[in-house]
Amino acid sequence: MYGQTEQCIDSKMAITRLACLLTLLSTHCYFTVIAVILKSNDQSPWTNEFESTELSCLIESISTNKPRIEWKKIQNGEPSYVYFDEKVSGDLESRARIREPATLVITNATRSDTADYRCEVTAPNDQKSFDEILISLVVRVKPVVPKCSVPKSVPFGKSAELHCVEEEGYPKSQYQWFRSKEEIPEDPKSSPKFFNSSYTLNSDTGTLKFSAVRKDDAGEYYCRAKNDAGHSECGPQKMEVYDLNIAGIVLGVLVVLVVLLCITVGICCAYKRGYFASQKQTGNNYKVPAKGDGVDYVRTEDEGDFRHKSSFVI
Numbered sequence: 001m002y003g004q005t006e007q008c009i010d011s012k013m014a015i016t017r018l019a020c021l022l023t024l025l026s027t028h029c030y031f032t033v034i035a036v037i038l039k040s041n042d043q044s045p046w047t048n049e050f051e052s053t054e055l056s057c058l059i060e061s062i063s064t065n066k067p068r069i070e071w072k073k074i075q076n077g078e079p080s081y082v083y084f085d086e087k088v089s090g091d092l093e094s095r096a097r098i099r100e101p102a103t104l105v106i107t108n109a110t111r112s113d114t115a116d117y118r119c120e121v122t123a124p125n126d127q128k129s130f131d132e133i134l135i136s137l138v139v140r141v142k143p144v145v146p147k148c149s150v151p152k153s154v155p156f157g158k159s160a161e162l163h164c165v166e167e168e169g170y171p172k173s174q175y176q177w178f179r180s181k182e183e184i185p186e187d188p189k190s191s192p193k194f195f196n197s198s199y200t201l202n203s204d205t206g207t208l209k210f211s212a213v214r215k216d217d218a219g220e221y222y223c224r225a226k227n228d229a230g231h232s233e234c235g236p237q238k239m240e241v242y243d244l245n246i247a248g249i250v251l252g253v254l255v256v257l258v259v260l261l262c263i264t265v266g267i268c269c270a271y272k273r274g275y276f277a278s279q280k281q282t283g284n285n286y287k288v289p290a291k292g293d294g295v296d297y298v299r300t301e302d303e304g305d306f307r308h309k310s311s312f313v314i
């Protein structure tokens with residue numbers, strides 16, 4: 001072919017340029033006719049999980065009647081057969097088929113189908129008898145309901161962190177936070193409602209971080225995980241902001257309670273060890289000799305003492 005080209009250009013003799021061009025074109029055609037050449041409508045298709053998709057492998061030119069068609073899946077650098085000997089094999093066995101000439105149709109994609117696939121066509125009767133084409137399939141997975149953690153109550157002026165995470169989504173989820181049904185903007189300065197709030201929002205990690213909460217930060221928070229396949233939200237959770245004064249009061253009450261508890265325990269211990277035993281005994285000693293007097297005694301000791309004495313006076 002190159003020889004012919006040189007000849008054409010070099011010899012400015014009888015052959016006209018048009019004739020030369022025609023020769024070139026026909027030789028070009030002749031060569032393509034005896035080579036297998038593949039093409040694809042889409043070399044990086046995507047689909048959602050549980051939907052169907054196709055890995056397009058089209059034969060642009062071929063002269064062999066029944067070429068050998070093979071598909072391989074390449075995952076983590078390891079190739080494995082998907083279509084071989086006119087049969088779909090492996091994991092895709094019941095979910096894929098070939099559509100003429102060489103397109104692989106997957107009817108119910110799963111997340112594990114995300115991989116590179118190679119369509120290989122061998123045509124022994126063609127001069128260039130082999131061609132291959134690589135297709136990268138992405139199966140998108142809708143996020144599941146994210147796990148959200150919101151502190152129930154935070155003291156005014158203290159820091160607080162809200163977390164939101166979801167692991168199923170593919171591509172990886174991005175996160176949005178909402179307060180009382182209103183989306184929290186990434187930049188608080190962009191909204192008058194959030195202008196004075198001290199938070200930073202990381203939409204990649206799902207963390208909403210307040211450096212110092214204000215009263216206005218209280219509310220019902222929820223988070224949304226989203227990707228190209230869809231989105232999911234966690235239920236709203238309340239975050240309260242309380243004054244540190246209240247905290248002081250609560251702390252004071254707690255201290256008083258602890259002190260009271262200590263005193264009670266102390267008294268109990270002292271009682272058990274017999275510190276009060278002598279007092280009790282004198283009471284009894286006093287009562288016993290008085291019993292035979294026939295005086296109408298009353299239950300409690302103190303009162304009994306009093307009545308006893310007063311009956312003497314009478």
Ligand SMILES: *[C@@H]1O[C@H](CO)[C@@H](O)[C@H](O)[C@H]1NC(C)=O
Binds near residue numbers: 050110
């Ligand atoms: C697709 O596959 C999943 C399991 O991998 C199955 O639960 C679902 O029913 C299938 N859907 C269809 C339409 O076959």
Ligand SMILES: *[C@@H]1O[C@H](CO)[C@@H](O)[C@H](O)[C@H]1NC(C)=O
Binds near residue numbers: 192193194196
């Ligand atoms: C933000 O704070 C400034 C001064 O502290 C105040 O004048 C303004 O009203 C506040 N804005 C909001 C939306 O609370």
